[in-house]
Amino acid sequence: MKLVVCCLALGACGPSSGGRGDAGMVDGAGGDAALVDARPNVSGPVNVVITADNAYSFGYGTAGGITHFTQGRRAQTAGEIFNCPIGEGPETYVIPESDAPDGAYLYIVTWDDLSVTQGVLGQFTRDMGSVFTGDPRFEVCATGIDYSGGADALVGPSQAVINAEIGRCNSGASDASTTSKGWVNAAGPVVSGAVGKLAVGELNDDAGGTFPITCQPTSTTLGITSTAKWMWYDPEDGQGGDAFHSTGANRFKAFLIFRLGVSDIIF
Template sequence: MRTRLAWLMLVSACGPSARGGLPDASGGGDEDAPAAIDAAPHASGPVHVVITADNAYSFGYGDVSNVTHFTQGQRAQTAGQIFNCPIGEGPEVYTIPEADAPDGAYLYIVTWDDLSVTQGVLGTFARDSGTVITGDPRFEVCATGIDYSSGANALTGPTQAIINTEIARCNAGTGAAGTTSKGWVNSAGPVTTGALGTLAVGEMNDDQTGTFPITCQPTAATDGIASNAKWMWYDPADGAGGDAFHSTGQNRFKAFLIFRLGVADIIL
């Protein structure tokens, strides 16, 4: 009898157990329901861009392979055309309709400089779903090494066709190591396998005594660039010292540069 009783107890111990007592004959309570999981945030709304560059840029948007909508820029001729209010005198505004900003779309900022004094790009990018400012780790940059500091197109920079050719080269990582970044990089390093350098992140737009003067900031009634936006450029990480925001008089930083931001990343 003892052997049989022990065997019955073992079978009972291996069977299913109910939480808090016997199983509910109705099929279970609320405690058995899976916990609700919040949906991932989704970018929405038109894209509102306020941007400037020291000392030249063009702006466009498209997909991962091409700029399909392009606004040709022009090099600033005075400091006021970079830094001053009102909007249009210094920073400029662009609005991308929501229909042109599906997941998979990219914003492109194409910058070049005159190889004199300072260089950088600064901006704010906002949607209904959130705001991203320059300096955010979601930005990427590719250095093409094609110099527009002088020559016939120094004021207007590269054409849309040239930019798209270079985007293809950036995506493929086929640029020359000595003159390009060999692909896309962000502030942490290579995005494209084998790419060189990093996206340089500089000072915030809040110090009149810094490398750059304070650039037109927003007010309750007017547009501008946020005080916590940070200047960006490309750092070749070549061991030559100094920082990316002061020119050496030569194209050490392999401009022109292409910065990009996925519109789906403009959240929170």
């Protein structure tokens, strides 16, 4: 499956620094000054390495939608998902610092062929650190619009279709029987009334797992680290099994939209 990524803001706070130089001062009880941790300023471009089983598109923009969009295409062979070098399997994108301020979002839009396995794997790096797929700061919204067949099965949803669905994901204005009815994360609903959760699967380090080990970095080449985890959407519908094996039907309500706030790429 292939995926679409766009920039999103999640608003998580950064790690404590413990140093006076980057902390603010507030008056405490009895007039004592207390140090308050300041959120670090995120900086630098966002470097992305991603793949999906078996289709994705990539984009970034605001909480309201994608403004910069790269149309994906469904992989036709396993090598186009898992193999090195970069460009044959996983692909890379660079988001300029000017397009990645606080409040910007990364979006990953995925669809699949409803055959065998399905999932998304990647890493997102800037000056402050890296975030890997499977991190609890990711959110997902299941649109229920099936691109496993039809005229657009290879290229997936258009930017306009995706942005319309992002609006529904934000408002929760969808049918819970056919969609997630809004954003969810690994703990459950983010939008009131949403159903299901972010499914977090295996690390990119087990040749005997559900997925082959996907192109990993070396001292001279890019790849996806072994600490990245596969992720998908779990409808929590009581049918059993896991989210990473297809049932041959659109049980998992794809296409899916994943999002991550660029301001969360801090450690």
